[in-house]
Amino acid sequence: MSSSPQRKRIRKSPADRRAEIVDAAAAIALTEGLECITLRRIGEQLGVRPGLISHYFPAVEDLVAEAFGTAAGAELNTLLPADPATRSPTDRLARFFALATGAAYDDISRLWINARHLSRYRPALRDRVGHHEALWRGRLEDLVRDGVDCGEFRTADPYVTTIQILVVIDGLGAHANTEAADRPEVITRMAVSTAERELGLESGTLTRRSAALDAARGDAPAPPDPDGTPDPAQAPAAAHRVLP
Amino acid sequence: MSSSPQRKRIRKSPADRRAEIVDAAAAIALTEGLECITLRRIGEQLGVRPGLISHYFPAVEDLVAEAFGTAAGAELNTLLPADPATRSPTDRLARFFALATGAAYDDISRLWINARHLSRYRPALRDRVGHHEALWRGRLEDLVRDGVDCGEFRTADPYVTTIQILVVIDGLGAHANTEAADRPEVITRMAVSTAERELGLESGTLTRRSAALDAARGDAPAPPDPDGTPDPAQAPAAAHRVLP
DNA sequence: GATGCTATTGACGGCGCGACCAACGGGCAA
DNA sequence: TTGCCCGTTGGTCGCGCCGTCAATAGCATC
Helix, strand or coil, X not given: XXXXXXXCCCCCCHHHXXXXXHHHHXXXXXXXXXXXXXXXXXXXXXXXXXXXXXXXXXXXXXXXHXXXXXXXXXHHHHHCCCCCCCCCHHHHXXXXXXXXXXXXXXXXXXHHHHHHHHCCCCHHHHHHHHHHHHHHHHHHHHHHHHHHHCCXXXXXXXXXXXXXXXXXXXXXXXXXXXXXXXXXXXXXCHHXXXXXXXXXXXXXXXXXXXXXXXXXXXXXXXXXXXXXXXXXXXXXXXXXXXXX | CCCCCCCCCCCCCHHHHHHHHHHHHHHHHHHCCHXXXXXXXXXXXXXXXXXXXXXXXXXXXXXXXXXXXXXXXXXXXXXXXXXXXXXXXXXXXXXXXXXXXXXXXXXXHHHHHHHHHHCCXXXXXXXXXXXXXXXXXXXXXXXXXXXXXXXXXXXXXXXHHHHHHHHHHHHHHCCCCCCCCCCCHHHHCHHHHHHHHHCCCCCXXXXXXXXXXXXXXXXCCCCCCCCCCCCCCCCCCCEEECCC
16 A cells, blocks of 8 residues: 555655665665665665665665664664663663663674674675774763763773673674574573673672663663564565675 | 686596585685675686586585585584594693684684574575584583583583683674774683683683693694685675575 | 496576666746 | 756666576596
8 A cells, every 4th residue: 555556756855865765774674684775675665766776875885884874873872872861870781781682682683793794795884884883882881981980880991891791792693593592591691691790790780670670661762663664574585796 | 827718628526526616615605705605606716617516506505505514614623623632621622712713713703604694594504504503512512521521620501601602702703804803802812711710710721721732733633724715805796695 | 449328518598686877757946 | 837956767788696408528338
């Protein structure tokens, strides 16, 4: 019902259209993978001819990078809002782990794996990935420093601790495409445990806090609901070029 | 000098030819990526027509899976020889970390990222990746158990400890395509530190042991020297299809 | 040296992709 | 209402890929 085969052409402002394109691409990146960001695929999604996408992004690679940035940025803002709100660092960190652990985070893990691999062949994407790695690191490090400043956390080197946490998260996410679950609880909790250990928190602090937050939740900025595109179809169509 | 434009065709036994194809594919997987395993690319490498590759592997995906398996298997045998030889578990583990850390291991990290991502679209590869994850896990777990049995290591749950180590290694390797180095020493050592902590070893044990082994080295099964293909060219040619 | 099996060739069809461009026609400004 | 700018179309290249198949020619065997 969304689009009749022959729709009257709709003219939008460049800014709107561009945003629409990037959003659609980000949604596809998240659900189907960065390789599926294709002139034809995005055009179909928006009920628009492929050439139009080409018009806004003369080089598809730039759209891919942009889409990754949008998706990763949105997730980061969900997990670690730049605006600290009125919560304690411990609460914020607990919330972070609650959201960054479990199957709900799998799409994001997949996206990161996807992007880190594709970076091998796409310089523009590689830059964007590097940029967002720095963003995530910075945001988490700020949180750690806040916690240290107000006495909730204890660590000699917030920077190192931050990276340690991120390394474990990356390591846990590496299998998002291969092993679904069936991992011991201890492993699933590994990121939290690392944080608690390195921040001088009593074991269980972050998890208990997280459970409490779960109960009280409802004010969260909204979980993962990027855009339309309801179709998490797993088997797309065709090609993956190494160089465009 | 390797192949004149019009070579006399050479007829080999199916077994030999097949092995040759898989080896070439494995080498390309390691240096250029699994997406570069292409009928044409492999054929060119071997001075043979693409159709021949197709003859031995009617579905390219199977060759890709096979190539990954060969490369990953060879590396595993280098890092954790199935034949325990005459070394103590501590020595073997130290050697493992010495080889699995640093830039020399980057190609392998890249391969794993590559495979884990591509698994999303290629069932045959996904199976193979799962299989090799189990292999690596099993091999390392055996080593841990050996160490526990002979009193060198202490851990309540060898299985969990094994996975913890592997998670950290995966997390460290995740950036092989994006950030070259410039990581604090503490981070680079994170896998070793995790092992030492979880195995009840004094900090520095594995590194010192590794340095000693470095000095005495020369009998090692050979570092990373998989096959011919000397060309680590970074910018291949063209496409990557999602589904073949 | 002749014969036959089969490893190997060469050529083709079909696909999806990105890039390009001249022509069209919405919808805002005059 | 009219005119015109520019967002949008539709079609067309050329590319690299896989999969298929009859024809060719090594080479072992007799």
